Amino acid sequence: DAGVIQSPRHEVTEMGQEVTLRCKPISGHDYLFWYRQTMMRGLELLIYFNNNVPIDDSGMPEDRFSAKMPNASFSTLKIQPSEPRDSAVYFCASTISRETNIPGNTIYFGEGSWLTVV
Amino acid sequence: TQLLEQSPQFLSIQEGENLTVYCNSSSVFSSLQWYRQEPGEGPVLLVTVVTGGEVKKLKRLTFQFGDARKDSSLHITAAQPGDTGLYLCAVAAGNTPLVFGKGTRLSVIA
Numbered sequence: 001d002a003g004v005i006q007s008p009r010h011e012v013t014e015m016g017q018e019v020t021l022r023c024k025p026i027s028g029h030d031y032l033f034w035y036r037q038t039m040m041r042g043l044e045l046l047i048y049f050n051n052n053v054p055i056d057d058s059g060m061p062e063d064r065f066s067a068k069m070p071n072a073s074f075s076t077l078k079i080q081p082s083e084p085r086d087s088a089v090y091f092c093a094s095t096i097s098r099e100t101n102i103p104g105n106t107i108y109f110g111e112g113s114w115l116t117v118v
Numbered sequence: 119t120q121l122l123e124q125s126p127q128f129l130s131i132q133e134g135e136n137l138t139v140y141c142n143s144s145s146v147f148s149s150l151q152w153y154r155q156e157p158g159e160g161p162v163l164l165v166t167v168v169t170g171g172e173v174k175k176l177k178r179l180t181f182q183f184g185d186a187r188k189d190s191s192l193h194i195t196a197a198q199p200g201d202t203g204l205y206l207c208a209v210a211a212g213n214t215p216l217v218f219g220k221g222t223r224l225s226v227i228a
Contacts (some may be wrong), residue, residue, distance in 0.1 A: 004160075033215070042220035043161070043206065091160050095215075107216055109160025 002026070004110035006092050012116045018080040021113045023092030024073055033107065034067055034077050035091040043091070049075065050097065082117045089114050121145065122207055122219035130225040134196050139222040141207030142189040148210070150190050152181055155204040155221070197226045 005024040013019055025032045033048040047057040052069045060067070064083070069075040079086055089112040123142045131137055141150070149168045153161035165174050167183035167190060174181045178201075180193040194201055206221040 031215070043218040045215075045217070048215060093160070106163045109162070111158070111160055 004092055004094055004108055006090075006110035006113050008113055009111065010114045010116075012118065013082055015083055015117055016081045017117075018078065019082045019086075019115060019117075021077040021090050021092075021115070023075045023077070023110060025075070025092070025094030026108055027073070028096060029094035029108075030072070030097050031095045031107075032069060032075050033091075033093040033095075034075070035093060035109075037089045037091060037112070038087075046077070079115075082115075084117045087116050120219065121211055121217050122209065124205075124207060124219040124222050126222060127220070128223050128225075130227065131197055133198055133226055133228050136193065136195050137197060137224070138191055138193045139205055139224070140189065140191050141219055143209075144188065145211070146187050148187070150183060150187075151208045151216075152190070152192055153206040153208060153218075155206060157203070161204075161206055161218075194224075197224075199226045199228050202226050 004026055007022045030051050034046040035043050036046055037043045044059055046059045047067045048055055049069045052072060065079055067077045091109050091112045093107045093109040095107045121143060125140050129137060149166055151166045152164045154164055155161040165176055165181045167174060167181055170185045170187045172183045178195045182191050190207060202225050204221045204223050206218050208216045208218045211217045
């Protein structure tokens with residue numbers, strides 16, 4: 001079975017440009033998460049959705065960041081305008097509700113989108 | 119202030135050595151997870167511990183949850199180059215499904 005699929009794997013863009021990261025969760029999963037990973041701050045939760053509805057976006061750093069989930073099989077994370085400090089690896093992850101916050105819960109991560117803003 | 123403090127941050131050892139890494143907090147958790155992240159990949163779940171004092175073994179890896187459910191350790195016996203990676207602990211906290219520590223970056227040299 002396919003895991004969480006993210007695109008692009010790598011992106012280099014100039015400061016001020018718009019960046020769109022894409023994610024396809026595992027089929028049947030109803031929770032989707034966006035994380036950002038840097039050496040300094042580790043793995044930080046940006047936002048998560050349940051049944052396509054944003055539940056908690058308190059981790060989104062500022063208004064330049066936005067995320068959408070138009071349907072159960074697709075989500076985007078957009079940065080506009082991008083800045084060098086946004087350079088990081090962005091992970092999408094998904095899980096199924098019957099396991100969330102219950103021992104044994106498994107969150108499945110994609111391979112990440114490596115973003116460099118110059 | 120980090121909810122989860124992991125130590126050491128970096129660890130470089132020779133193949134065949136034993137090691138222990140730690141995950142500590144001042145908070146009590148109902149469960150705690152360990153993930154391993156290999157270079158260029160996303161984190162992958164290794165184990166979930168639930169009961170205070172619980173010990174779980176996964177081949178050469180031994181995981182322990184502290185009696186007070188505030189901390190955990192991961193012990194690797196006879197480390198191999200394939201164990202190289204970033205080891206992350208994670209907990210559910212408040213409304214956040216999963217909060218991660220910053221991890222221990224392990225390098226096993228052949």
